[in-house]
Amino acid sequence: MSKSILRFYFLGLFFFFSIESSEGQPELIAGLSGNQIEPIGQFQGSKIGQFDLRNYNFEKDGQASLTGIWEFHWRKMLTPDNINLDKDSSSIHVPGSWHRQGNYPSKGYATYRATLLLSPNQPELSMYFPYINSASRIWMNGRLVTETGIADVNEDGYKPQLANILVTIPSGTPVVEIVIQAVNYSYFSAGVSTAPRIDKTSTLFRSVEKANGIENFFAGSLMSMFIYQIILYFLIGREKPYLWLALICLGVAIRSLIVHGGSFLLPNIIPSIDWELWKKLEFGSVYAVIAFFPLYIYHLFPGYAPKKPVIFFVAVAVIMCTTVIVTNQYIYGALLELCNGMLLLTFIYAIYSILKAWRAKSNDAKIILLGVLAAFPFILTEIIQNSRFFYPKHFEFMYLVELGLLAFLLFQVYLLANHYGKAYRNLESLNLNLEKIVTERTSQLTTANTVKDRLLSVMSHDIKSPLNSLRGILQIYNKGSISQQEFGHFAQHIENDLSKTNLLVENIVFWTASQLKGVVVKKEKFNLGLLTEEIVQLFQTMSASKQITLNHNVPNDFMIISDRNILNFVIRNMIANAVKFSFEGGEVNIIVSRSNEGLLIQIKDKGVGMNEITLASLLRPDRTMSTSGTSNEKGTGLGLALCLEYLQKLGGQLSVESIEGKGSMFSIVLPTETEE
Known part of the structure; x- marks a missing residue:
């Protein structure tokens, strides 16, 4: 079985790296940057920051990524009206933080400029900026098209915002001048950190929606695994490995929901929450994994995993998370390089502990080791591409942490299934x-x-x-x-x-x-609505095992006078029979109403139903019948006979309507007093 899992894993790797060429949307499907247009300023002697797309076929070649050298003006907030007056410009690689490409601090402001040369016959296009750290204004051909946050040179007036940007280029526009003002006083990485992309408007919208769908899939999968592991933790003797793995899934899911490729799912849903709080949640969830992963290994292999390294990892994680709480993002974000190093150490600790358990003939060690080794390439690639030692970025992979964790969970799920x-x-x-x-x-x-x-x-x-x-x-x-x-x-x-x-x-x-003793009737006033709800709750587990929905229309204040114990007994048996003979995914309805004859209670299902012969002998008091349910449930035949006997003592009646293959409806009529 482990060989089959490995084949599936390597097939997934092949799909991840080969999907770049699929559907014309490589960078948003697999996380790879799109087709890059070489800036002609580098190779054809033209001005820095020009991108020639006149011969680019968006239909055939798909989305284009404006990765390359842009014009750069440090500590100058220029507009299209005065940018040509500034002769002291430089250049910078996009994407990439300016503090990693020159002698610039991450705090500050700057102006970017690039020029696109387009075919006069090109259709309507759009440009997509996943995010710009941390506030910005964008002009296109001299017109201010968008602003995120408050891009103020004074730190007191500046306000960051997590947002992606989509601007439209009208069809037939031969030249597009893009001017970007970027201001950053809060984030440790600054400027245009991800490559802008350009494509036909309709195609780009579909790509963004598809990317959001992928991110929702990853986040939803991880949240599902979090809930699953938490349930296992409480059901199986509070085994701590399930708890730590659940918290790892939760941390990565939070990171995916807050900021991933510019989607900002949670910030877009709840825009009233401050930018700094989202960043604290993002970085805190990442730093906490430094403790959760070693704790998972330590409790999974007790006696084999050493304790002292775990104490060290937990202490480092506590210090880093405390730093996140008490400082701003500019400070705790600088700890990301330390976090990357600590994560690599946790993998070394995990591999050492698992190998030690494997040598001791632990049955689970082999599967867990394969899972850790399957996740490691993804995590290592994520660390490398986020490291300051690998700038400028000429490639960009996305969803690496999520894919790595899901690869590990594949082996974990196999292990549970094997058990x-x-x-x-x-x-x-x-x-x-x-x-x-x-x-x-x-x-x-x-x-x-x-x-x-x-x-x-x-x-x-x-x-x-x-x-x-x-x-x-x-x-x-x-x-x-x-x-x-x-x-x-x-x-x-x-x-x-x-x-x-x-x-x-x-x-x-x-x-x-x-x-x-015979049947003794004791009438009293009671709430039929509460009784019905209690009965429905009792059957939740039984009905859930067959995915059957129980519905009723009884108001919470529906008071009647009758024998509560007898009515409780009768309704429970009727519902039990309805669930027993219902198909998986069906429903059972309890309907209560008043009629001229008295109180009418109907229990209706859409199950197997009965033929005329069975229906004719069903309510005979001298007969008891027992038939297996749709899931082979057994019975005694006592229930229905007793219901009929007790209802007769109450002065009530029981009737049945049924169509074979379509379901049955049992109707109870009681001559009882009711109160509004």
């Missing part, structure tokens, strides 16, 4: 033996009288079987044959079986009482 598979096979073998015992016991009671035969059959099969299964599982667990992780797999099934058993025991108690 569950072994546990299921063991349980299946155990159930076969238990069923054999139950069958033998049942055959020994066939000579008993009718009452004793019915009661002992129920007790030995429908009640004893799930309890014996539970006891058998506990015996195996106590002997150490299965782990807590494997035991947790059966929790939901056990809960479902016990819910059915509980209903069955109540039926037997009511039946025994009716046989020994």
Whole structure:
């Protein structure tokens, strides 16, 4: 199986690096920069910052990335009206922070300029700026087209903003002059940090929407894995590896939702939250992984993973996260290089600990090692491309951290599935033996009288079987044959079986009482709406196992006078039958209304229904019928017979309408008093 996972993983890598040529939208699909137009100022003797796209075919070649040398004016806020008057200009590579390309501090302001030469016959185009750190104004052919934040040279008047920018170039425009004012007093990286892109307007919009969809997919996947791991943590004896892995998924998901490729999903949804808070969440979630990942390894392989390095990693993470809380982004953002180094050390710690566990014959070590090695190339590439030692950036990959984590989770999920598979096979073998015992016991009671035969059959099969299964599982667990992780797999099934058993025991108690003492009716005033809601909640686990929706229309203040215990018993049995004979994904509706005859309660399903022969014999008081449900659920046949008997004592009636293959509706009519 591990070889199959490795083949799938390397196929994914091939897809990631080859998708650049697909659909004409490479940079937004796979995270690769688009086709780059060489600035003719470098190679043809023209002015710096010119990009010749006159012969560029957007239909054929797709999106173009304006990566190259731009005109640059440091500490000058120039406009198209006065930029030509400034003779003291320089050049800078885009994309890239200005403080990493020259003797410039990251705090400050500057003006960029580039000129695009386009074909007079070109269609309407648009330019996309993923983000500019940290406030900006953009002019196009002398016209101010957009402003993000407040681009003020004075730090007191400046305000940053997380935003992407999309501006339109009218069709037939032969020359486009772009002037960008960028101001940064808060971010450790400044200026045009990602390459602007240009394409046909309709195509570019689709690309941006597709990119947002991909980012939503990654964030949604990681949030789902966070919830899944948290559920496992609470279900399986609070195993700490699940907790730490859940927090890693949450941290990476938060990073994806806040800032990724210029989508800014959460900031766009909640624009009222300050820019600094989003940055604190982004960097805090990244720095916290320095502690979460070693803690995951340490608790996954106790006894093999050394403790002292974990203490060191946790201390560093606490210091860095505290720095995020108490300082501004310009300060804690500078710790990113330290974070990258610490993350590399955590991988070394993980590999060392896993190899040590592998040598000690740990069954899980091999799979976890493959997962760590699968994630490492993505994380390493992310660290390299964000490092200041690799500027200017001539390429850009996106979603690396998300892909790395999902690659690791692939192996983690396989590991869990392997555990569950072994546990299921063991349980299946155990159930076969238990069923054999139950069958033998049942055959020994066939000579008993009718009452004793019915009661002992129920007790030995429908009640004893799930309890014996539970006891058998506990015996195996106590002997150490299965782990807590494997035991947790059966929790939901056990809960479902016990819910059915509980209903069955109540039926037997009511039946025994009716046989020994007769039916005693005790009327009282009670809230039918609350009773119905309580019953629906009791069946949530059973219905959820078949993906069945339970609906009712009973108001919360619906007061009636009747026997609460009898009505509770009858409605529960009706709902149990409806769930039992409904198909997966169906629904059961409880409808209460008043009629001339009294109170009308209808339980309607869209299940298997009944033919005319079954329907005719269903409500005969001298007959009890038991039929398996749509998921092979068992029954005793007592429930419906008891419901009919008790309703008759209340002066009520029970009728059935059914169409085979389409469902059934049980109607209860009670001559009861009601209150508004």
